[in-house]
Amino acid sequence: MATLEDIARTLGVSKGTVSKALSGAGGVSDAMRKSVVETAVELGYSRICRKDASRRIAVFITNMDYAKPEDFGYDILAGFRKLAEPDGCQVVVVPLSCALENSVPYDAYMMQHNYLGGLFLGLSLNDPWLEDFKTCKTPAVLYDNCVPGNPRVTSISVDNAEAMDQAVRYLKSLGHKKIGYLSHALGSYVYQQRYQAFFRAVQANGLPCSESLGKCDFFTSVCLSEHLPALLEQGCTAIVCSHDRLANSVLIDCQERGIRVPEDLSILGFDDLPLCRFTPPPLTTIRQNRAELGKSAYFALSSQLHDVSISLIQLHTELIVRSSCGKAPRRPQAKKRIPRAEPVTKKERNDEA
Structure with a gap:
């Protein structure tokens, strides 16, 4: 697993500069911050192993309503939060668009925004990040989607x-x-x-x-x-x-x-x-059961963060x-x-x- 020292050595900068760049602190140019993030991703650096890591988790939502109780995504998000927040995680909802996905690789985005992992709701087969998920290092849980072969990606769905x-x-x-x-x-x-x-x-x-x-x-x-x-x-x-x-x-x-x-x-x-x-x-x-799907999504993501790789979770239907x-x-x-x-x-x- 790559360390801050490895990133600093590769770029020829100090460990302090790398730390500032990854934490979003001032005193680092945008160009340097971008270089640090890209190098960190390339070397396979992960915040998962850091004791001071912020426990922020992103829920990316596209093509799905979730704001009102009658919306499809409402119960999934509520179920996810019901387990994540008592576990000390801050859940941030991120509206997902092709413009965002085309602007930055998945791992780099997660590194820049200090997210430990992400849950994805509403992805289509044309979403650019689906290609990133084949090799990403940051844990991702995909609802009703499947990217086989990467131990950092879990699929959840009903059967x-x-x-x-x-x-x-x-x-x-x-x-x-x-x-x-x-x-x-x-x-x-x-x-x-x-x-x-x-x-x-x-x-x-x-x-x-x-x-x-x-x-x-x-x-x-x-x-x-x-x-x-x-x-x-x-x-x-x-x-x-x-x-x-x-x-x-x-x-x-x-x-x-x-x-x-x-x-x-x-x-x-x-x-x-x-x-x-x-x-x-x-x-x-x-x-x-959408609430149970949300809970299962957090279970899968939490398992990933503890180095337990889960490929697929399927729930029964009624x-x-x-x-x-x-x-x-x-x-x-x-x-x-x-x-x-x-x-x-x-x-x-x-x-x-």
Whole structure:
């Protein structure tokens, strides 16, 4: 493990200059501070082993709301803080953007801001720091993302395979013989995992598993105007959605089309957001305990800080049965006249984006 002396020797400066640069103290130029941080990262220096290290931990959040109790990220952050703060850690929420990620490497950013490690919520497959995580020295915990091969990176999630099997088995028990899947675009690791898990589940349960039964798009409007009718025309009597907000949109769209839920079509979501109790009708869904995910994230990060390398933590899911799923209808919507929604205009797509 590199020391302050190693950094000072490499740059030809005093140990005091290195210490000031890394602690953010005055008396050091910006150029020197940048050189010290870059050299420290290159040599593998870590604050983890320092007795005087500030116990600051960053929670990086992007593409996820977290400020209000009904927001997806609220309980994850609360669960993380519930363990981290009594353990003497200061938790700092950092809004993450591609501009930030492109401006500085992950290790250098963490060194500059005196963070021991980070939790990441909402990353997409295009985030620049995903490349950094392959070789980073600073501990990182990724929610619903995976970067294999680096002992300093831990992935946490629910077991999506278990979740999809729960969903499909339940719908099959209600007599559904053809189940469709509707998702937003597969631009994130978790949406890809759920998509693949759905098809493994229907195949394992002896149900049709044609690729045409899985539909996805970046725009909710396209999911509703094009993909939902396409699934109904194939004879689907139940649809599993990749997340609850999409499922809620499907419920509303079905109301407008005169499709009764669950008499004509069963809808099943994923996440169990607070809104699920109030959708028309209340939404059957897969619950992931977000508070426990937050606690697991701190457990993983704390383990990393104590030199216990954890690759993956997966939590169990729970099927929450409400009123949006019922017995399969005798006559699928494919054999009825399916009301057509108005085509989505380019302007509407731009407004949604």
